[in-house]
Amino acid sequence: MNRVRDNLAEYVLGTLEPSERDEVEVHLARSEDARAEVRRLRESFVALTESLPSVAPRAEVWSNIQAQLATERLPTDSEQAFDAHPSVTVFRPRTWPSRASQLSWQLAACFCLIAVGSLFWGFQNYRAYQETAGEALLVAAFLAEPQVQKVTLQGPDNQGLGGVLLEPKGRALFVLNQAPGWGRAYQAWGHTSDDWEPGSSEQLISLEVSQDPVFAVATQEFAALYLSLEPAQGSPQPTQPLSRISLGEPAPTTPLEITSPTEGANLASDSVIVSGSVGDGVTDLSYTLNGGTPIRTSVAANRFTFTVTGLQKGANTIEVTAAVDDQQVTDTVTVTFTSSGTND
Amino acid sequence: MDAEAVLLERLQKGDEGALAELYESLSSNVYALALQLLRSREEAEEVLQDTFLKLYRNPHGFRAERGSARAFVYTVARNACLSRLRAKRARPHKADDLDVHDPDASFGATSAHPSMSVEVRQALAQLEPVDQQLLGEAFFSGYSHGELAARFDMPLGTVKSRVRRALLSLQQFLEKA
Numbered sequence: 192m193n194r195v196r197d198n199l200a201e202y203v204l205g206t207l208e209p210s211e212r213d214e215v216e217v218h219l220a221r222s223e224d225a226r227a228e229v230r231r232l233r234e235s236f237v238a239l240t241e242s243l244p245s246v247a248p249r250a251e252v253w254s255n256i257q258a259q260l261a262t263e264r265l266p267t268d269s270e271q272a273f274d275a276h277p278s279v280t281v282f283r284p285r286t287w288p289s290r291a292s293q294l295s296w297q298l299a300a301c302f303c304l305i306a307v308g309s310l311f312w313g314f315q316n317y318r319a320y321q322e323t324a325g326e327a328l329l330v331a332a333f334l335a336e337p338q339v340q341k342v343t344l345q346g347p348d349n350q351g352l353g354g355v356l357l358e359p360k361g362r363a364l365f366v367l368n369q370a371p372g373w374g375r376a377y378q379a380w381g382h383t384s385d386d387w388e389p390g391s392s393e394q395l396i397s398l399e400v401s402q403d404p405v406f407a408v409a410t411q412e413f414a415a416l417y418l419s420l421e422p423a424q425g426s427p428q429p430t431q432p433l434s435r436i437s438l439g440e441p442a443p444t445t446p447l448e449i450t451s452p453t454e455g456a457n458l459a460s461d462s463v464i465v466s467g468s469v470g471d472g473v474t475d476l477s478y479t480l481n482g483g484t485p486i487r488t489s490v491a492a493n494r495f496t497f498t499v500t501g502l503q504k505g506a507n508t509i510e511v512t513a514a515v516d517d518q519q520v521t522d523t524v525t526v527t528f529t530s531s532g533t534n535d
Numbered sequence: 536m537d538a539e540a541v542l543l544e545r546l547q548k549g550d551e552g553a554l555a556e557l558y559e560s561l562s563s564n565v566y567a568l569a570l571q572l573l574r575s576r577e578e579a580e581e582v583l584q585d586t587f588l589k590l591y592r593n594p595h596g597f598r599a600e601r602g603s604a605r606a607f608v609y610t611v612a613r614n615a616c617l618s619r620l621r622a623k624r625a626r627p628h629k630a631d632d633l634d635v636h637d638p639d640a641s642f643g644a645t646s647a648h649p650s651m652s653v654e655v656r657q658a659l660a661q662l663e664p665v666d667q668q669l670l671g672e673a674f675f676s677g678y679s680h681g682e683l684a685a686r687f688d689m690p691l692g693t694v695k696s697r698v699r700r701a702l703l704s705l706q707q708f709l710e711k712a
Binding site: 196197198199200201203204205206207219226228229230231232233234235236237238239240241242243244245246247248249251252253255256259260329332401402403405406407 | 551554555558562563564566567568570571579580583584587588589591592593595596598600601602603605606609610613614617654655656658670673674675677678679680692695696698699702703705706709710
């Protein structure tokens with residue numbers, strides 16, 4: 192570990208190669224001695240910085256900062272609107288959005304969901320996003336948590352969006368591949384169930400509007416996080432959904448379990464997102480709707496998510512089947528589609 | 536908790552007034568650091584602006600167990616400078632038209648921490664001359680250890696050990712001062 196220790200000074204000075212910085216950050220997460228040395232090295236770093244004759248910047252710089260901040264603030268009425276709904280608020284069901292929008296979200300749900308597990312994301316993937324020390328420290332802080340989960344995100348067209356670090360203390364760090372672009376922002380949302388869809392009668396809770404590709408949100412009260420792309424000031428509800436993240440349970444002890452929707456759920460649309468978990472060793476599975484043709488779907492890191500469309504009015508039975516150790520295991524859930532009813 | 540850490544904590548809670556206070560407290564040092572590394576008034580102002588915008592957007596990156604709030608702010612600024620230097624793929628030449636020590640330069644205030652400068656100079660004087668050079672070029676010019684090894688025709692491991700030792704010695708001296 193001497194090699195890593197010898198890199199602590201250059202880590203503080205900011206000139207390490209990315210792979211070496213990764214090594215140092217992993218070491219720092221494990222070693223209090225190393226963290227103590229970094230604190231000492233940073234004291235010298237501060238002293239050297241402050242040994243330079245300080246130079247007052249032109250007043251225009253602060254004016255520019257204020258002007259930029261003014262463009263980034265959420266409108267006051269939106270803030271008040273969010274503050275007024277600290278918990279999920281249920282409204283009358285509204286009509287579904289356009290078919291294209293609906294399909295977009297369903298594809299996102301199908302493809303982008305969850306791939307939990309440290310094997311899916313090497314440290315170097317994070318490094319590419321760490322433009323600033325603040326972001327680097329933020330990522331390192333999450334990586335330092337022993338129970339942190341790493342979740343990859345894919346968008347509606349199956350493109351890689353980046354990932355999320357989930358901390359058991361109830362925080363999540365979005366680490367996205369790229370900035371949202373001029374005049375745009377990422378918006379993170381929370382909800383108390385992981386089967387929310389555009390057009391649902393329930394409203395998502397806005398957690399963060401960020402023009403940076405790395406940002407943290409609190410997750411304690413939610414069952415799922417959602418990510419969308421919005422105008423720079425954010426939106427009251429998602430307009431361009433990108434992905435969702437179930438803050439689900441750990442891998443089950445049972446070989447197959449449907450966790451959403453709940454048994455007997457009443458649905459206001461003819462489609463539903465089904466998610467759940469499977470035991471180790473299951474790589475794919477299939478599902479049927481009302482005993483119809485089996486449709487294969489994939490499993491990632493002991494979890495699955497797919498969208499079932501074409502629900503009939505009334506009761507519908509969805510059966511999920513997986514092969515485990517040469518044995519077929521199944522789980523079923525029955526939901527009711529009531530076209531003019533209310534969500535449960 | 537130091538004053539800047541309190542300001543960062545307020546910023547984490549959404550208190551925008553804390554950003555103004557933080558700027559008031561640290562902008563002169565951040566600007567001086569950027570000028571030193573980039574040797575360009577325009578680029579230094581851009582880094583200064585970017586640094587405080589990033590602090591506003593992402594104040595949660597600060598963790599007290601990894602160093603002081605000032606170290607965090609200076610690190611954000613320094614990394615922004617180093618990114619620019621890497622992008623240009625060239626070490627800046629000393630600017631002919633800019634001398635931050637020139638009293639006639641229209642930069643306004645002089646050092647807010649003159650005693651600190653003396654202390655640091657004294658601390659640096661305790662180091663071996665070669666360590667002073669290595670640390671100076673690493674810190675004030677932004678050279679990587681690999682670049683220093685080439686410039687000084689010295690094994691990389693030796694550079695790493697010497698710079699680390701120099702920084703730790705500096706800290707020990709300042710602690711006793």
